Amino acid sequence: MPVLRERVTMVWLGLMVLTCVTTWGLSKDLFSPAVAVVGIFVIAAVKVSYVMLDFMELRNAPIPVRVAFQAWPVVVAVMILGFWFATPALV
């Protein structure tokens, strides 16, 4: 079982890179708050989705279960961003 050839290893590497992008890239003042926050939560939803599909093995789960779980990151990210845009700006 060559670890480097495992799909979970590729997914793990991708998730590590995305974490570095959001933590030490998008969070900086280089981007407007709206771009940064949307980017950060879209990436978080994508990361959760890959954890579900490849680590939790939902890729091979019955379709209704997979759809129900895959809806979670989408609903959570949309909800958070909805509240974020509804929050008044700091004076």
Next chain:
Amino acid sequence: MLTLSRTEVRTANRVTPRRLPGVDGVWVAIGADSVIFAILFATFMQARLHNPAVFEASRHTLNMNLGGIDTLILLTSSWSVALGIQALKRDLIDRAPRYLLGGVLTGLMFMVSKSIEYFEKFAKGIAPATNDFFMWYFTLTGIHLLHVVFGTSLLTYLWVRSRRRAYSSLHRVVPECVASYWHLVDLLWIMIFPLLYLQRAV
């Protein structure tokens, strides 16, 4: 007599039946926990809506680097446990314990990191009663930390049992249940981290 063409045989061999790892009950618990956390996230955002200035000022006192490192630790932990399950599926019974031990050690690393962070906060006189943001910070990270402690204990049990060769491709229901729960702990942190640490105000 039924005869299959070569293409049909190849297709039949490739199709793996759809299944959920572990037992269905664990997935009900995972689903329920996910919904509870989604409600907590919504309630946090609602509290932030009414007091963005306090939430933004308080967020700046958090250790973002430590939070990012925590995410890397939990992702590595999940990966290690996923490799452990792959090893069991292929009956590489001697390899599974080392991957599960990786999960245990990274779980412990997360606990140490969170303890350092809490200690930093208490040393500065910051507690749950300080303001709404910190009430939420300690609630969300505290409930999540309890999940980490519980998950690490379960992984330790798996590690001990796997060293005694208790699991294999035919006996992997318990490891799959624990692994699925551990991945839930990982994905919850993936949302909690940006929610508390990275969410800038306009």
